[in-house]
Amino acid sequence: MRTITRIFILLMSATAAAAFTNAVRGKPLAWQVDRAASANPGVNPELEKQVELTFDEFAAALRDGTATFVDARKPEEFSAGHIAGAINIPSTEKEQYIGTVNTALPRDRPVIIYCGGGQCEASNEVFEFLVGAGLDKAQLRIFKPGWELLGKRTDLPIAMGLE
């Protein structure tokens, strides 16, 4: 019984300290995620609907040359094959690529992000990162089927290597 009381005291004190320090923090972390305000399409269903691109739209953008393509996969996957001209911003180390974001990504033209496919969480993370870096949400799109589909196509310009 004494042990349970002690565990309770320890956890409650720590929880109280957590609530207090969070409340007095300059920028407190909200206790609940505000889905509607989130810049992560995986969290914000409204945003997810707005940013998704079909293959036809993807192919049209590629043909017209109006958009910049961002590959959110790992560098080794990128170097094994990617859409020609795409810029690699790996979701796992995106923070290191802020220089590329500032110099190579346009602010006034569409930027299309793709990843490996599936849930495409990598694209969502890069999307959120790019919004945080100052890019306009309205210019950003995600091609969810990703490399799973693109890699199988023979009619697309594919490049290898890190550049």
Place this chain on the structure above:
Amino acid sequence: MATRSISRASLFGLALCAAVTITTAALVVHNRPADLKRHALAVVEAAKNGQPAPAFHPSVDWRLPIGFCIVNALALAWPGAGTRGLAVAALAAVFVVAGAVKIHDPDAFAKSITYYKMLPLEAVHPLAIVLPWWEVAAGLALLSPAWRRIGVGLILAMLAIFIVALARAAVLKLDISCGCFGHGSGGVQQGLLEDLMFVVAAVLAWRAARPRVEASAAGAWVAAAPAH
């Protein structure tokens, strides 16, 4: 009898260290091609920004898992107050530092939890706010002999959850950072190795808190005592 018991514990410590060293080495070798490519890209990126080339950092950092296995092996081979105290202090330091880093940047920790895709979104922020303080509290509890077992119990409970989360991420091949020590911590495999070492240290800390009479029953531990 005494010699056999001591050598059994020492052998376990040695086997543990051998297993950790081999696994870490295998992970370093396995990840090396990907690490080199990643580094090459980072060098190109730095050159574009006019910064000096970054140093090469393998994605598996051997220092913490191997350091901890040495501390554990010492406490197993020579189970005196000093070596067990070292294991307790090291474990306490790990939990206090891990908690402090996350307290410093709860936003980054919340993102790390989200990337595990294990919890409903509603639970992510409360956990990101509270869990780091539980880690600090459990770490500090280890330092007081009266509270040590409560600290160890909490640490083992947290480690069990962390290991399940990491193992699940490894099975699902989620390409995420462990998040164990905030932004920039190692990958999932490294996190698993470290957590397993912490479990051994926590068990040693539990035994270090054991009253002497009770410890007499655990032959191996007492057998070594007269020598120290």
